[in-house]
Amino acid sequence: MDAPLKAKSGHQGTAMSLAPLGHVLYSRVMRHHPARPDWFSRDRFILSCGHASILQYALLFLNGYGIEMADLEQFRQWDSATPGHPEAGHTAGVEVTTGPLGQGFANAVGMAIAEREISARYGDDLGHHTFVVAGDGCLMEGVSHEAGSLAGHLGLEKLICVFDDNGITIDGSTTLTCSDDVVARFSAYGWRVLTATDIANDLDGLEALLLEAKKPTGKPTLCVLKTVIGEPSPSLRGKHEAHGNPFTAEHVSEAKSAMGIPDVAFHAPVDVVDEYRKVARERGELFVSTSGSLPDALGSIDVAAVRATLPVFDRETAMATRVAIQKVLEATAPVLPHLIVGSADLTGNTGVKVSSFAAHSSSKPDGRQIYYGIREHAMGAACVGMALHGGCVPVCGTFFVFADYMKPAIRLAALSKAQAIFVFSHDSVGVGEDGPTHQPIEQLASLRSIPNLQVIRPADASETAQAWIAALTYDGPTALILSRQNLVATTSGVGIERGFECLAHADETPDATIVATGSEVPVALAASKELDAAGLAVRVVSLPSWDRMRRLDPAGFRACVGTGPSFSLEAGSTMGWHEFVDHPIGIDRFGASAPGNVVMDKLGISAAAVVGAVRSTLGR
Numbered sequence: 351m352d353a354p355l356k357a358k359s360g361h362q363g364t365a366m367s368l369a370p371l372g373h374v375l376y377s378r379v380m381r382h383h384p385a386r387p388d389w390f391s392r393d394r395f396i397l398s399c400g401h402a403s404i405l406q407y408a409l410l411f412l413n414g415y416g417i418e419m420a421d422l423e424q425f426r427q428w429d430s431a432t433p434g435h436p437e438a439g440h441t442a443g444v445e446v447t448t449g450p451l452g453q454g455f456a457n458a459v460g461m462a463i464a465e466r467e468i469s470a471r472y473g474d475d476l477g478h479h480t481f482v483v484a485g486d487g488c489l490m491e492g493v494s495h496e497a498g499s500l501a502g503h504l505g506l507e508k509l510i511c512v513f514d515d516n517g518i519t520i521d522g523s524t525t526l527t528c529s530d531d532v533v534a535r536f537s538a539y540g541w542r543v544l545t546a547t548d549i550a551n552d553l554d555g556l557e558a559l560l561l562e563a564k565k566p567t568g569k570p571t572l573c574v575l576k577t578v579i580g581e582p583s584p585s586l587r588g589k590h591e592a593h594g595n596p597f598t599a600e601h602v603s604e605a606k607s608a609m610g611i612p613d614v615a616f617h618a619p620v621d622v623v624d625e626y627r628k629v630a631r632e633r634g635e636l637f638v639s640t641s642g643s644l645p646d647a648l649g650s651i652d653v654a655a656v657r658a659t660l661p662v663f664d665r666e667t668a669m670a671t672r673v674a675i676q677k678v679l680e681a682t683a684p685v686l687p688h689l690i691v692g693s694a695d696l697t698g699n700t701g702v703k704v705s706s707f708a709a710h711s712s713s714k715p716d717g718r719q720i721y722y723g724i725r726e727h728a729m730g731a732a733c734v735g736m737a738l739h740g741g742c743v744p745v746c747g748t749f750f751v752f753a754d755y756m757k758p759a760i761r762l763a764a765l766s767k768a769q770a771i772f773v774f775s776h777d778s779v780g781v782g783e784d785g786p787t788h789q790p791i792e793q794l795a796s797l798r799s800i801p802n803l804q805v806i807r808p809a810d811a812s813e814t815a816q817a818w819i820a821a822l823t824y825d826g827p828t829a830l831i832l833s834r835q836n837l838v839a840t841t842s843g844v845g846i847e848r849g850f851e852c853l854a855h856a857d858e859t860p861d862a863t864i865v866a867t868g869s870e871v872p873v874a875l876a877a878s879k880e881l882d883a884a885g886l887a888v889r890v891v892s893l894p895s896w897d898r899m900r901r902l903d904p905a906g907f908r909a910c911v912g913t914g915p916s917f918s919l920e921a922g923s924t925m926g927w928h929e930f931v932d933h934p935i936g937i938d939r940f941g942a943s944a945p946g947n948v949v950m951d952k953l954g955i956s957a958a959a960v961v962g963a964v965r966s967t968l969g970r
């Protein structure tokens with residue numbers, strides 16, 4: 351109560367009513383060790399209702415994870431260990447970044463998949479449970495449907511969700527907004543549902559509930575736990591104000607009085623804290639001595655071995671980059687035991703398929719090909735969970751235009767630096783006949799604007815192979831933007847290293863420069879060739895990755911673009927390109943249903959259009 355009061359920000363109500371649950375989980379049920387927060391086979395705890403973060407910080411403080419009272423006093427302050435919502439990689443003991451409701455729940459499903467797959471292959475002593483606490487908001491969010499349905503289908507029996515059934519959200523009672531029968535809903539997904547009405551403050555009752563939930567049944571378990579938000583505040587218990595407004599000093603005092611504890615801010619009796627930490631340490635030592643650690647094979651990726659297995663692509667044959675990624679996956683999978691691949695019902699279409707991988711299921715728990723079904727959002731969030739689980743590198747695929755369906759998960763992957771690899775094929779109006787609903791326009795600009803996200807749009811198979819290395823060696827998520835249509839080979843692939851490569855007229859002072867990406871690189875080269883005939887030396891630069899170029903060699907890129915008139919060529923929004931060139935050529939409208947080459951042509955993505963633009967700019 352004191353931390354949000356001091357911060358004048360944050361939420362007490364839910365943290366208070368879930369405190370007994372948190373206590374029982376950390377001190378009686380979960381297998382974890384505060385001194386070994388990264389021990390591989392620890393139970394995972396995810397607070398999907400991240401707005402109750404102070405609960406998790408209080409538990410980390412009591413259990414001795416390195417959070418001290420001074421950190422709680424700095425709740426939500428600049429550079430503190432206790433930010434507004436839990437952030438993975440920032441605070442020891444926080445597994446995933448939560449706050450956008452529903453994401454944590456879907457991350458937990460991914461963690462449970464990773465756990466099952468890894469323990470099936472490397473030993474039961476790597477097995478663990480995944481506990482997730484979700485509120486009304488998490489279960490109202492659409493992603494909870496996708497993820498809950500997937501978890502039920504896969505029979506993830508070590509996944510345990512506690513639903514904080516307090517009937518309150520910010521606006522008021524859930525009678526305003528929701529009439530779902532949660533028990534029927536999750537039962538229909540294939541979950542086991544346990545309901546608990548009178549035990550929110552009954553420690554032994556909570557322990558019995560959680561131990562029951564751990565029993566294997568072949569199904570994930572939802573514990574529907576009735577709680578009273580703000581308990582035991584005399585004024586605010588059961589009221590939505592217990593969420594919406596931080597408690598006043600008077601509210602805090604009266605609640606402390608009701609609890610029979612001293613009215614002193616940030617008060618924690620030394621003997622209580624010592625006892626907590628002692629118990630946590632003893633339980634932790636026992637746990638560590640009886641459970642497995644990260645297998646060597648799943649440690650860091652052997653990049654040299656991956657390079658040695660990379661296919662070499664014939665410079666003569668045209669190939670879609672989605673086909674190239676499939677060949678790359680296939681060839682490198684034998685030296686990548688980390689891989690878990692899958693797609694949202696576009697497995698063959700996107701190339702995210704390894705032929706030796708079995709379909710993951712409860713009868714094939716070692717399977718590494720996940721059939722996500724048409725559940726892009728859950729797929730993205732599950733991959734974030736898998737990546738943060740550790741011991742695996744998730745790769746998932748769909749059409750680029752549907753990246754929008756995964757955007758919240760991609761954003762959290764970037765924020766938490768989760769090494770998930772997103773494969774997006776069908777990357778432009780070149781998709782053709784499917785028309786504007788399926789033709790991405792603004793998606794590249796959108797993904798490029800996400801901090802930490804590595805975005806690569808290879809020009810051909812060689813750049814695709816090198817992009818795979820770039821993704822495997824990047825400390826964060828990567829989006830690979832791939833073509834549906836065949837592309838002639840035009841590069842050596844080295845452009846991935848620094849993010850760009852000069853492909854034509856590198857050694858002379860050019861009259862103009864065209865910077866292109868992906869499928870537009872061959873178009874730019876064709877334009878340059880035509881301009882050669884007109885006596886104009888037009889340099890062509892492949893720029894598969896803005897962010898790599900910016901990180902690794904922005905000055906080299908500027909020198910490569912030169913000082914003459916510069917153009918960009920990309921079949922997508924021109925937003926952002928003015929940073930690099932004088933004259934962006936792109937598509938700032940929606941596409942149309944027609945054969946891909948026709949749409950490209952009509953929308954000005956053609957050698958003829960580029961030649962015209964260059965000549966009229968140069969006046970020659």
Ligand SMILES: Cc1ncc(C[n+]2csc(CCOP(=O)(O)OP(=O)(O)O)c2C)c(N)n1
Nearest residue numbers: 364449450451485486487488518519520593
């Ligand atoms: C996707 C998303 N939408 C909106 C919010 C803002 N928000 C934070 S908590 C909350 C209410 C959630 O209700 P519930 O999960 O029942 O939590 P409780 O009020 O019971 O603590 C809302 C709307 C959010 N964090 N994430």
Ligand SMILES: [Mg+2]
Nearest residue numbers: 486516518519
């Ligand atoms: Mg609620």
